[in-house]
């Protein structure tokens with residue numbers, strides 16, 4: 007059984023307002039996608055193709071115009087439009103900008119306290135759990151009382167990962183979660199996410215526009231094409247791929263650009279037309 011399933015989902019946004027006619031912008035059309043427990047699924051696509059929209063539907067932040075979003079075999083929202091607390095805790099997210107996702111006024115402990123508070127009693131127990139979470143993401147527990155915004159970008163993103171882990175989720179949406187990091191930190195954080203998945207059996211929906219990040223990280227891969235996620239069996243192989251995937255491949259620059267063909271020098275005695 008799928009952990010997360012989107013079945014023939016259509017969604018978009020109302021546009022216009024006071025001085026412009028109200029219209030509907032369609033973003034997802036008959037979109038379907040499944041993630042099994044413990045699976046890492048990449049969702050690729052160019053900017054504006056609807057990846058984050060699909061992610062927000064998976065988190066239950068928005069409800070689709072049509073179709074179903076199901077978690078663990080049951081509708082994500084009940085008939086009154088609410089999400090069960092246990093499901094809410096089971097689906098967490100890490101976004102691109104760790105500074106925007108944390109308050110500059112909070113210490114690392116306070117950032118972690120909110121998701122931990124629901125499950126733990128007493129200050130000492132909370133501190134112990136926060137310490138364990140920092141260790142899990144490779145951060146020194148001595149940072150616990152430091153203001154979160156005094157951390158480096160890579161450290162702060164690790165703290166956001168720790169916060170997402172706090173409610174023991176079964177699915178984590180990684181929405182461009184490593185894209186703002188430098189290449190070396192990207193590799194370290196991807197390694198950490200891979201290790202956490204192995205240890206905790208978490209499933210990931212890995213949203214990115216960077217095809218290079220998918221290799222060796224995701225089990226399966228979808229690309230957004232005309233409002234639908236299309237599964238691509240081998241994004242790096244020689245077979246045919248959807249045009250959106252071909253464009254993402256073409257966007258990857260060679261690591262070391264090859265030598266350019268030399269121009270033929272004009273002959274000294276060339277006859278000009």
Ligand SMILES: Nc1ncnc2c1ncn2[C@@H]1O[C@H](COP(=O)(O)OP(=O)(O)OP(=O)(O)O)[C@@H](O)[C@H]1O
Pocket residue numbers: 019020033051052053054055056057058059060215
């Ligand atoms: N709240 C909103 N109101 C109106 N339009 C929106 C809203 N959110 C997204 N859109 C529009 O929906 C389309 C898809 O946006 P979305 O953010 O899902 O794409 P994306 O593939 O995640 O892009 P990016 O890689 O740039 O984040 C875009 O045209 C965007 O302008």
